[in-house]
Amino acid sequence: MGGEVTRMDLAEAFLAGGGELSRLILAHPWEATSLGAIAGWSPSLRTTVGLILRSPVPIVTLWGEDGIMIYNDAYSDFAGGRHPRLLGSKVREGWPEVADFNDNVMKVGLAGGTLSYQDQELTLHRSGVPEQVWMNLDYSPVIGESGRPEGIVAIVVETTAKVQAERRLRVTAEALARLNAELERRVEERTAERDRVWRNSRDLLAVLRADGVFRNVNPAWTEILGLAPAEVIGRSFHEFIWPEDAEATQGAVDKAATGHELTGFENRYRHKDGTPRWISWHTSAEGEEIFAYGRDITAEKERALALNEAEDRLRQAQKMEAVGQLTGGIAHDFNNLLTGIVGSLQMIQARIAQGRIGELDRYILAARGAADRAAALTHRLLAFSRRQTLDPRPVRINRLVTGMEDLIRRTVGPAIALEVVAAGGLWTTLVDANQLENALLNLCINARDAMPDGGQLTIETANRWFDVRTARNHDLQPGQYVSLCVTDTGVGMTPEVVARAFDPFFTTKPLGQGTGLGLSMIHGFARQSGGQARIYSEPGKGTMVCLYLPRHAGEELTEGEAAEPVSAPRAEHGETVLVVDDEPTVRMLVSEVLGELGYAAIEADDGAAGLQLLRSGRRIDLLVTDVGLPGGMNGRQLADAARELRPGLKVLFITGYAENAAIGHGHLAPGMQVMTKPFSVEAIATRIRAIIEER
Structure with missing residues (x-):
């Protein structure tokens, strides 16, 4: 019994040192295969298996006509999810997806031939899904004791990563080659285009050194300045610049030489005939060179100068007309007021001389009333010129409107329905409350006059947040504002009337029924308070006038604090x-x-x-x-x-x-x-x- 165990151990000694596959081979039921029990394996099979088990390279033997598979640890890694089912299986059944390929291998190998493949592409299902792989494959026959091939040894080295990397490199190289070709083509096209532009451009093109010396100029210099390129190249810009512009141009050249791009820099160059030409320059720098593009704007400058002169004359005429209106209106109103004051004082003097002092109060009240109206007129004038002295305080406009509601109802009369739409959570604004009350009352009176047959008057407050675009449209800084809008359903205004509505002494009311200072005063007050006034109107559909006042972070003063x-x-x-x-x-x-x-x-x-x-x-x-x-x-x-x-x-x-x-x-x-x-x-x-x- 002991001798039999020893012979078995000797028979299986070829498996010693073969790693995990040695144990798996020893435990495999080989009796169920055409190879039979390990003890009965031929010396050539045992020797072959012993050799491949000790190899670090993936090797598999395909033994007998069925190509029974026996492999080493390295091959088990290659087999992936097929391991360990491949051990002892027929190669056609173990790798059914490449059965035809392996049939050819078996045919050639058992006939004593060898096969070698480099980067052979195959599709394997190692993990249950098709997988494209590349391998180096070497097949050699194993000669048995009979002198004939009994099996095949296959060395399998997967090269998938290498092949894919080479393909990526090849694709990249091809793409780079195409890109280089395209870049070369574009460079050639751009060079040709640049040369064409250089020759045909009607604008000044120049290349200068950092010290302002021209290295090259295009033919347009002859057309615009009467200078041939040969007369300019190699000379400093100082020789051609208009003297008054030399200092500013030197600063611009110094700035351009440090890499700053100039956009729309204007100066004058001297034409060969001695006259100035206005040029608008754009520059870019590259290395030691400055590239400059100049557009002749002489005609534009001359037109702009003529236009400015015409506008100045028009503005002066408008100023004189406005001054005439202003002085005429002031003289008319103050003459009336002074008549009341002077006349009352004269009557007081006369009554005192007559001893009739009991009648003085009526004249004192008349003089005082005229003086108060004169003061109100000066306040209106200062408001329209935005130069009145304001007493700004934190105010909640909703409370101010509520306090004036009864006064406004009595002022506009029963034929006009008044609605107040007060926004909840209205922000505080910093404003002169008395002036704001006057402005609101004036707007309501204007609305009443625009609705002679009655109508709807709406006073509405709201919080407004103006972004950059909206603020620009309202001539305001971006930010948060409180709006107070008065809307009527009256006759409305044409765009021409809206455009002049804030002008001093402009009025659409009949002679004697309006000074033309109301809206100008409101506009001046709003601007002086850091806000804006806007009119939205359409003939026959009514008018809305809105005051936009900046939000104030503080709280409204209480009645006791403000008193x-x-x-x-x-x-x-x-x-x-x-x-x-x-x-x-x-x-x-x-x-x-x-x-x-x-x-x-x-x-x-x-x-x-x-x-x-x-x-x-x-x-x-x-x-x-x-x-x-x-x-x-x-x-x-x-x-x-x-x-x-x-x-x-x-x-x-x-x-x-x-x-x-x-x-x-x-x-x-x-x-x-x-x-x-x-x-x-x-x-x-x-x-x-x-x-x-x-x-």
Whole structure:
């Protein structure tokens, strides 16, 4: 029994050291194949199997007429999902998709022939799906003890990756070859086109060195400047440039030489006949060279100059016409108002002389009313010129509209239906609330006049967000705005009327029923507030006027915060006020008010005199100064100098003209306030008491 085991071990010794396939071969039921049990294998088969098991190269034996497959570990990797089913199978059944190919291999090999294939393409199903592969295949017969071939040894080296890489490289190489050919063709075409353009272009073409010396110019230089290329090449542009443009052109050449492209740079070159020619240049740089393209714009410049001169003459004529309208309108209105004021004062004087003082009130009221209307007219003029002094505060327009609704209903009358469409969550805007109320009331009155037979009046608010394009169409900066729109169903306007509606003194109302300042005042107020006014109208279909005002990040002031300070007691501690104004009447009135309140008043008629008093040791608790002062120092400059000398000094600016720039466009330091002339005695008295008593 022991001897039999030893013989079996010796019979299977050829499998030793063969890796995983040795174990699989040993465990395989070979009795079920034509090879029979391992113990009965021929010496040539055992030797062949022993050799292939120890090879690192994929090798398979196809033994006998059926081509029974026995292979090594390396071949099992090649077999993929077919392993280990291939072991012991007939080659035709193991690889049915290439059965015809293997039939030929068996036929040649068992006849004693050899076969060799390089990068043989086959389609295998190693993982259950068709797969295109390439292999190097070498087939050799194995001669048995009988001297005849008993099997075949096949060395299989897969070259799929190599073949695919070579094909990709070949495709890439072919594509590169085609691309190179195409590039060469295009270069040739572009060179030919460039030469054609160079010769035939009617514009100036030039190549310059970085120092401004021409290396080449095209024939157009002769047509445009009367210069043959030979007269230009090798010479600096300074020899041809118009003298006044030499410095700017040198800067442009220096910039172009550093790689900056010039677009639309204009200068003048001197024609050979001595006259100037305007040229618009575009440049690009490459290495040490500047490529320049110049278009003759002399005719355009001359036309533009003629057009500008004509436009200047037209604008001057329009200005003179507007000035005539303005002065005529002001003279007419102020003559009426002055008649009321002067006449009332004369009647007061006469009644005092007659001792009839009981009748003075009616004349005082008449003079006061005319003066108030004159003040309103000046405010309108300043608004249309965008130079009024505004008192901007954070305002919620919905609340303002609600507060005016009853007034508007009474103003437009019962024949007109009023609807208010207030947007929810309306943003706050920074605006002079009184001026906005006046603007809204004016728009509603205009709407009423446009609907003599009655109609629908709608007041609508909304939040608006303007992108770059929309803002440009509205002549505004991009951003967030609050809109207040007044829409009527009245007669509407033609495009020509809409185009002039904001012009001063332009009106479509009958003579005596409109000054033509209403819409211009509204437009000026909107622009001065950082917004815009727009009219949308169509004849017979009504009109919509919209105010667009910038959104303000702050909250609306409460009623208590916005209110005027309460009246303070009279002066009790010898407070002193410096009054600086070049108008003696104003100084007299303010000083009288101060005296009534118990304050001491010091007067100065210009900034220099006021500054001299400030430098003295006299007590000064408040500076009241006009903004527009003679002598080279305005009121704001005086106030700043005063605070250098007396830090924290309180200041009240009074102005009859809107020097907004002088007082900081509403950006006043703490302790500074502004009042607009004309003002009532009661108003300035209240303001002076409040400022001095303010802590």
